[in-house]
Amino acid sequence: MHWISAEHDLVHENEHRAEELRARFDACGVRAINIMSAPGSGKTSLLAETLPRLPASIRAGVVEGDVRGALDAERLKPYGVPVWSITTGDQCHLDARQVTGALSDQALASLDLLLVENVGNLVCPASFSVGEHARVVLLSVAEGDDKPEKYPLMFERADLLVITKVDLLPHLDFSVDHAVNAARRLRAGLPALQLSCKTGLGLNEWMAWTLGVAGRPAER
Amino acid sequence: MHWISAEHDLVHENEHRAEELRARFDACGVRAINIMSAPGSGKTSLLAETLPRLPASIRAGVVEGDVRGALDAERLKPYGVPVWSITTGDQCHLDARQVTGALSDQALASLDLLLVENVGNLVCPASFSVGEHARVVLLSVAEGDDKPEKYPLMFERADLLVITKVDLLPHLDFSVDHAVNAARRLRAGLPALQLSCKTGLGLNEWMAWTLGVAGRPAER
Numbered sequence: 001m002h003w004i005s006a007e008h009d010l011v012h013e014n015e016h017r018a019e020e021l022r023a024r025f026d027a028c029g030v031r032a033i034n035i036m037s038a039p040g041s042g043k044t045s046l047l048a049e050t051l052p053r054l055p056a057s058i059r060a061g062v063v064e065g066d067v068r069g070a071l072d073a074e075r076l077k078p079y080g081v082p083v084w085s086i087t088t089g090d091q092c093h094l095d096a097r098q099v100t101g102a103l104s105d106q107a108l109a110s111l112d113l114l115l116v117e118n119v120g121n122l123v124c125p126a127s128f129s130v131g132e133h134a135r136v137v138l139l140s141v142a143e144g145d146d147k148p149e150k151y152p153l154m155f156e157r158a159d160l161l162v163i164t165k166v167d168l169l170p171h172l173d174f175s176v177d178h179a180v181n182a183a184r185r186l187r188a189g190l191p192a193l194q195l196s197c198k199t200g201l202g203l204n205e206w207m208a209w210t211l212g213v214a215g216r217p218a219e220r
Numbered sequence: 221m222h223w224i225s226a227e228h229d230l231v232h233e234n235e236h237r238a239e240e241l242r243a244r245f246d247a248c249g250v251r252a253i254n255i256m257s258a259p260g261s262g263k264t265s266l267l268a269e270t271l272p273r274l275p276a277s278i279r280a281g282v283v284e285g286d287v288r289g290a291l292d293a294e295r296l297k298p299y300g301v302p303v304w305s306i307t308t309g310d311q312c313h314l315d316a317r318q319v320t321g322a323l324s325d326q327a328l329a330s331l332d333l334l335l336v337e338n339v340g341n342l343v344c345p346a347s348f349s350v351g352e353h354a355r356v357v358l359l360s361v362a363e364g365d366d367k368p369e370k371y372p373l374m375f376e377r378a379d380l381l382v383i384t385k386v387d388l389l390p391h392l393d394f395s396v397d398h399a400v401n402a403a404r405r406l407r408a409g410l411p412a413l414q415l416s417c418k419t420g421l422g423l424n425e426w427m428a429w430t431l432g433v434a435g436r437p438a439e440r
Contacts (some may be wrong), residue, residue, distance in 0.1 A: 007311070009226075039370070065371075068372055123339065132372075142360060143362075150289060168391055
């Protein structure tokens, strides 16, 4: 058995499940965002900044994907929104089957916005939709500005690029222009923003985008 | 088809190929090191510091694994050692079949030390041996000190932990002790060193370890 053909079968099967899941989201009026990045780019930190900034009228929930353990889910408990922890058991990405299994109809009926934190990985999560309406890729400035060229599928399929940890820029050889331009060669016009959870830079812009996906752009 | 069972078949098949490849390495007197980490932890930068520091008596070669393109292989060309570039075609790790296919008997006969830079990923490369004699995992301080707990298999199976980009420590909330202790709970006694390619810290220690794996500890 060859990896690539095996993965193609799995990707194909996942597409059907993701379409069914998206139909369930739509039927319940839930908008879903798939948040992806390499390990340690700041996905959980961004969620911890996002949840308290959401207007009370938006009922949010989080799906936390981890290969093992539930450290990230624990980190988000203080924010008072439902968190579904999915442990993938060494699978390197979330898939639609797992997210479908985690979310009952009752759970979906209680939500307006679902934030899905995928497993930290710049490769396979790009191939496995979880029924999301929008995809975000985070790229930390510590990872280097060559990542869009090296992991193109993730950037080709993104709806937003968030350059994270920009407070570290003075200490690194990272060109924001190089990274953004490389990503836009893969996806023309890809929106991009610079963010630092430490300084707060970019959080307003991020919240405006998120509320736009949630269908509430006027509330920002 | 279920991802996990499909991956188990692939891991099992890979084990056989990896044993065959290791036997070929041994027959040719080649020692192989599998270098793994998340994207952007500094694998290529470390190789760029390593190659010029190797004694002339060690004939080194590099295998560069990338999902697409050959940016890293290009970066290493100036160092005058053979570089075999393997493009995995969106597979999130190198496998023994790919490395076997890249290295002829003639190539192996010309080498003493093979440095394999795996695809940037903290998950699947841990499950797919490429016939190596030793495994290194790099963890950049920008990624956070919780990574061993979140991606345990990679650290359980490592022979050396290299904490990279430690020049950034003053700007980050990263506890080296926390990361090293977490890794050692997964693999008792795991050797660990702190490294910065920017300042040169840790490079002597890294070279001593590498020469030890190469069977030339006296030359350091």
